Amino acid sequence: MVQVLYFAALRELLARDEEALELPEEVRTVREFVLHLQQIRPALRGKMASVRVALDEAFAADSDALDGVQTIALIPPVAGG
Numbered sequence: 568m569v570q571v572l573y574f575a576a577l578r579e580l581l582a583r584d585e586e587a588l589e590l591p592e593e594v595r596t597v598r599e600f601v602l603h604l605q606q607i608r609p610a611l612r613g614k615m616a617s618v619r620v621a622l623d624e625a626f627a628a629d630s631d632a633l634d635g636v637q638t639i640a641l642i643p644p645v646a647g648g
Contacts, residue, residue, distance in 0.1 A: 571641065573585065573586075576643045581610060590603065596631060597628065597631050600620075601620070615641075623637055
């Protein structure tokens with residue numbers, strides 16, 4: 568089980584800050600997680616390309632493994648001024 572944290576526009580899009588997810592065994596990398604998440608949360612389809620993923624508070628690459636990860640944060644780009 569992992570805790571998924573949604574920030575900024577993703578939080579608004581899904582109307583939730585976080586959720587606990589049980590990941591299938593075949594979801595072993597960040598890339599596979601993102602694909603899985605878009606399947607179970609269709610509102611995210613096409614919106615994940617520019618989203619940064621952090622594993623246990625450290626930014627991650629698509630190929631990073633999820634072994635032992637407790638928290639996955641999804642951080643979209645933010646505009647400011």
